[in-house]
Amino acid sequence: MPRYAHANVMTGARRMEVRELPLPELSADDGLLKVEAAGVCGSDVKSFFSDLSPRVLGHENVGRIEAIGASAARRWGLAEGDRVVLEEYLPCGHCNYCRSSEFRLCLxxxxxxxxxxxxxxxxxxxxxxxxxxxxxxxLYLHPRTVAHKLPEHVSAVEGTLALPISNGYEWTYREGRVGPGDTVLVIGPGQQGLGCVIAAKAAGAAKIIVTGLPSDKERLDVARQLGADHTLFADDPDLREQISALTGGDLVDVVIDTAAGNLATVSLALDVAAKRGRVIAAAATMKPLGELDFYKVNRKYLSLHGVRGHSYAAVEWAIDLIAQGRHPLHLMCSMEVSVDHAEQAILGTAGELDIPVIHASVVPA
Structure with a gap:
């Protein structure tokens, strides 16, 4: 085993530097992962564009256990050589959130x-x-690591979709309660939005509508191949009328905003949600929406539900779905780069390259 890891470190806004970082001395409670692939999330893009302290990005991680302490092996139910998907969370395990299976909220x-x-x-x-x-x-495996076994036949790159697809399952099925016969609108055809499409289809939704910008044309094409019934351009002035027509005037049972969480997308969600409909706010601008017509929430008896992240059960479902191979998930896997060129995967995810990218992966040599 080498003494150093070959890593690409973000050193500032839009800056990355390849470094050799020493491998840690392990104890009985931790371990080491040989990374097979790391997916690029939208949050990686936000971090890369910010002036944060130096860090190694990448939390959609798939790999093989390189080394593991005896206590960690017993606790995690893993052994050297096992393939795993990691969750990004490192929960304490004893707070109220952890003890109630909400460890993604652990402080x-x-x-x-x-x-x-x-x-x-x-x-x-x-x-x-x-x-x-x-x-x-x-990658270092902290004692509080949450890992899921990944079947050998699943490609590492498709395995990196486990977290975005699990987000879609969490938001659409577990939180949005989508079921047979429901009409669903997904705002935003990015990797999280496409995860929602997959989950809505699996839950038996009768009609799935996806909106995106003209620059999202390729993503909207993929949305249709993954199960969306209709795709619409978000900048069409008659978008609301189009959605009403597609639903026969009944509007939408569940709206999931994965795009922006800004005044435009939240207003659209409130407008097209049916009475007693459910609005799932998966995206947020982190700014007050001062002109939002909140009265519609009361008038239409809407449920407005903020969500974030995924549960353990959602990741297990996503891995099982990927392993079944019934969906053309390869259509989402649109870019692979080496560790040395990780910034290209981030820029592609941000839409700053000439090629359309839905989900990129950093794949060590």
């Missing part, structure tokens, strides 16, 4: 509310042992 793994929190793809290299992200050939 010890939530950097948005706790600066000392640790999480894969978000923890700076100044926190030992530095190897917290998948844009590297090795």
């Amino acid at each position: 010890d793994s939530d950097p948005s509310t706790n600066p000392a929190a640790i999480r894969y793809g978000r923890t700076p290299v100044t926190t030992a042992p530095a190897l917290w992200g998948g844009f590297s050939d090795f």
